[in-house]
Amino acid sequence: MTKNFDIKISFTIMALLIALVGIFQSWGVALSILNLCLISAVMSMGVNIQWGFAGLINFGVMGFLAIGGLATVLVSVPPVYDAWAVGGVGILISGLFLVSVIVTIYLINLKIPKFKYKNHIIFLIIILSIPLLKFISGPAIGRIESINAATSGFLGGANLPIILSWFIGGILSALVAFIIGKICLGLRSDYLAISTLLISGIVITIVKHEEWLSRGVKNVIGLKRPAPYETNLQKTEWFINSIEFFNTSKLSNIIDLEARASLLNQLVITSSGIFVKLCFSAIFLIVVLVLLYLSEKALNSPWGRMMRAIRDNEDAAKAMGKNVVKQHLFIFMLGSAIIGFAGAMLVTYDGLFTPSSYQPLRYTFLIWVMVLLGGTGNNYGAILGGFVVWFIWIQSAPFALFIINILTNHLDETSHFKEHLRNSVPYFRYLMMGLGLLLVMRYRPMGLLPEKVIKN
Template sequence: MKRNLSLFAAVGVLFLLTGMFQSWNLALQILNIGVISAIMALGVNMQWGYAGLFSTGIMGSVALGGLAVVIVSSKPVPEAWAAGGPRLLLGLGFGIAVLFAAIFAHRKMKPGRARGWTLAAILIGGFFAYRAIFDPAADAIEAFNPATAGNIGGLGLPSLLAWPVGGLFAGLAAWAIGKAVLGLRSDYLAIATLGIAEIVLAVMKNEDWLARGVKNIIDLPRPWPVPYEVDLQKSAEFLKLSNDWGLDATQASTIFVKLLYLLIFTVVLLAVIFLSERALNSPWGRMMRAIRDNEVAASAMGKDVTARHLQIFVIG
């Protein structure tokens, strides 16, 4: 404990030195990223520390969280939606139907050459039919005002609502991924989850119709109660306060905004720490540690190891 406290104190001193000798804006920006990284680390710790699942796909979950903010909180683009939205949904629905048809055929048909050829026909033919429906719709959406839009837009809702939606996106993706790869262990699971996370990132970077790919998205709303710096700089009370502290209004506004973000992120971090510790010390947590230490013994005691692994994968 003394060693850990000493290390944390040393890092705190580095933040103070960065603020005093470089910039408080820079120090707070690094600190905010550190708090967000701590939240991510808790998710990894649940998967690896609680259940012994060595997953390296956390960045895929983070990317889906960012996608949720765009879909939920960005401004609607009705023109882009009108240009290709309905056909886009039709294409996605058709693609899902093709996958279900392939699964149904695989389960109902007897193993052999006939099943192999049937699956190949469903998947290959379905792929080309899916692209014939989907690609023109995506091109039409991306062609509308590509400088500032070129995507389907969002719902225009407050960004705080997007955070639980991001968790839902990541959890659903983890469920689907877990169904496919949780039979693997150790390094093989790490490689599989890393590869899937890279696939998620590649799709989001290249499908501009979804969230503009690698292009900027402007006018995303900030979570309550974080204001915009411009609004603060127009406030007489804030200008007076910044003058009293001997700070430039621009610098003071950016520092104030980062402090509010730090407050929000810290509240989330403390809530996750509290809930994860309560879970760890509960009967459920003791069961997870027992599964981690000896899966065979836990299974012999009637625990569904596969279901519990999938559960912790989703929670993480």
């Protein structure tokens, strides 16, 4: 009983806070916060599945988010036919080569697992294949990147609806997670943390520098949307009419026809932005609810109980004949798929893919703060964490400015100290995150909404 009570209260407070932003700042800002809160909630649910359910520490969140982001490009952008014509074959051949290298290594692993020099052979194959791959793909990449370098210079995508990319992003992430999991999951927890962090660094490097694939640091802009565009809306009959309808009283107060028309125009422009954001909110909300439903179901299923049993006592679970390695790999893939899904959602919402923006503090550790703060092992906690942390992340700058202004009230306006503090306002969010995490770990180590103890 009290548990539900806690959940209701915390989400009500969260809703009120966002509403307050709407009232005091603007509804556009409030909805932006809400949308990113929802996306953050998906991310933290993904991490929570790995960490909360299974105790796997994945510091490679950033990499999976970027893979999801890459998926939006590969799925939704129209293909660049010229680039395909000059370099498509080369890329396909290189792809085949890469696949054959991987298959060879896999076969070596399978056929001669006990051979003394197996590792040396694998190592040699990898070392030799890198320059070879470069040799094969180099000319094709050069040609692709030289086609319209300023606007395209890459292969483009499949020109499919962008929503599809969310699922593709999830699947791609799961595949990458399979490889990473095979390499790293046997490691001790702290090694796993470090190695996933470093591997996500490699992923980012690839996305950033393989321009034929992702345009790299040149970014991909103007991605498709699952929602209408503001400029189109502003010309749509029904939208203008409905805005007129909702604001009848306001408009009828103005007698001057020209002034009325310009006010209506103003209203249409601002509302179109809000309407688009609302469309996104609706889609994101559906995603969060479906995910919540599924993970709650999974958590309370026999499978979920087994996962927690493995987390709490790996040796006992092993003794009971549970295949811990396989289950860990599965849940690592599952969580990573959700993170990849969220990564695609984020890029879709932003409308652009900027590989250079992925950095661990924002895209790995912030997500971790969400999970730890919200409540490890509790889906509602993960969602709440996503909301609270994103809200603080965004609102800490104005809040810090407010505090600074109060504290330095007695100082002269031209004071260097005051100026310096004001300039550093954006960095107070790191301070808040750090202090928040330290305080939660100390005084509420299971998070705001702790894991429910389920009695069997």
